[in-house]
Amino acid sequence: MMQLYFAPMEGVTGYIYRNAHYQFFGGIDKYYMPFVSPSPHRHFTPRQLRDIAPAQNVAVPALPQLMTKNAEDFIWAANELEQMGYREVNLNLGCPSGTVVSKGKGAGFLADPEGLDRFFEKVFSSVRVPISVKTRVGIHKVSEFSRLMLVYNRYPIAELTIHPRLQKDFYKGAVRKHVFVDAFAQSKNPICYNGDLVTEADITQLANEFPTVGSVMLGRGLIADPSLAARAQGKPAADRNTLYAFHKSIYEQYTEAFGNKRNAMLRMKEIWFYHINLFDNNEKYGKNLRKTSDPRDFEAAMAAIYQDLPLRENAVPGWFRPAEDI
Numbered sequence: 001m002m003q004l005y006f007a008p009m010e011g012v013t014g015y016i017y018r019n020a021h022y023q024f025f026g027g028i029d030k031y032y033m034p035f036v037s038p039s040p041h042r043h044f045t046p047r048q049l050r051d052i053a054p055a056q057n058v059a060v061p062a063l064p065q066l067m068t069k070n071a072e073d074f075i076w077a078a079n080e081l082e083q084m085g086y087r088e089v090n091l092n093l094g095c096p097s098g099t100v101v102s103k104g105k106g107a108g109f110l111a112d113p114e115g116l117d118r119f120f121e122k123v124f125s126s127v128r129v130p131i132s133v134k135t136r137v138g139i140h141k142v143s144e145f146s147r148l149m150l151v152y153n154r155y156p157i158a159e160l161t162i163h164p165r166l167q168k169d170f171y172k173g174a175v176r177k178h179v180f181v182d183a184f185a186q187s188k189n190p191i192c193y194n195g196d197l198v199t200e201a202d203i204t205q206l207a208n209e210f211p212t213v214g215s216v217m218l219g220r221g222l223i224a225d226p227s228l229a230a231r232a233q234g235k236p237a238a239d240r241n242t243l244y245a246f247h248k249s250i251y252e253q254y255t256e257a258f259g260n261k262r263n264a265m266l267r268m269k270e271i272w273f274y275h276i277n278l279f280d281n282n283e284k285y286g287k288n289l290r291k292t293s294d295p296r297d298f299e300a301a302m303a304a305i306y307q308d309l310p311l312r313e314n315a316v317p318g319w320f321r322p323a324e325d326i
C-alpha cells in the first residue's frame, strides 16, 4: 500500500486539527505542517513555535515545512528543527500567493532555476536532516518543468511531492497529469503525487496508474471527508456522530486556544468550506452556516447539518473559488 500524507494547509491543518484527526481517524503516515518562514533573526516566533514545537506534536507523525529562498536561513532553521527531533524537513516551492511569489519564494522560486540550484548546493552540503520538496510544475508554462527537473535530479531529495499545476493556475482547473507522467519517468528521487484526490476511487486509480509511486498527499478532499485516508486502507467510513464529535472537539479546542468563540467560529468556517461537500442537499444549510456571525447561531447551524442532511458516500468537490480569494 502506498503511504498517505496529509497536505499542509495554512489556516486549517494546525496542531489542533492534526492531533484531533490522528486521534479520531488516523490512516495517515505523515502530516505536513503549514509553512513557516524562517527570519534572519535566528529564532522562531512564539506564534511559529505554537505549531512546530515538538510538545504539540508528540502524539502525531508530523513534519515541518519551511518557505524561504535564502539558503542560510533555511540551513539555520533545518538544523534547529533537527535539534528539536524532526527527521525530515520540507521545502515549500508551491505556494502561489501573489505576495509570496513577488518575493521570489514558494512557487516564485521556480522562476529562477539557477538560484534554486545554488540554494540546494549550499543546503545539501550543510544539513544532515533529510530534505523533501513540495513543488508545482512551473510559473507560466509546463515547458518550464524539464529545466527544474534537471536541478532536482542533481540532489538527494528525500521525496519530491509534485502538485501538477502552474503557479498561475492557483488551485483551479484540471491538474496537468501529463507533466506528472513525464516528471515521474525522469525523477531520480522518490516521487509523491498531490492534487485533487477526493474519493477512494481517485486514490485507487492513481495507485493503479502509477504502481511505483510510493505516496500520495491529500488536502482538500481529506478536510471534506476526514475518514478518506482510513477508508482508502479498508476501514469503514466515519458516521455522522463521529464526524460531529471530531468537529466539536476542534471547535472547543480552538475556543480555548484563541480565548473566544468568534475566532474559533471563523477558523471552523475554513473547515466547513470543504466539509459541507460531504452532505447532500447542502445548499441552504451551507449558506446558513456561512452567514452566521454569532457563535450560538453557528453552533446551531452545525448541529442542524449533522442532524438533517444525508451523508454522501464521497465528497463532491465544490471548492473551486476564484484565484484572488486564496
Ligand SMILES: Cc1cc2nc3c(=O)[nH]c(=O)nc-3n(C[C@H](O)[C@H](O)[C@H](O)COP(=O)(O)O)c2cc1C
Binding pocket: 007, 008, 009, 010, 011, 012, 033, 034, 035, 065, 092, 094, 095, 134, 163, 171, 194, 195, 196, 197, 217, 218, 219, 220, 221
Ligand atoms: C487553504 C490552503 C492552504 C494551503 N497551505 C499550504 C501550505 O502551508 N504549504 C503547502 O505546501 N501547501 C499549502 N496548500 C496546498 C496544499 O497542500 C495542496 O498542495 C493543494 O491543496 C492541492 O492538493 P489537494 O487537491 O489534495 O487539496 C494550501 C492549500 C489551501 C487550499
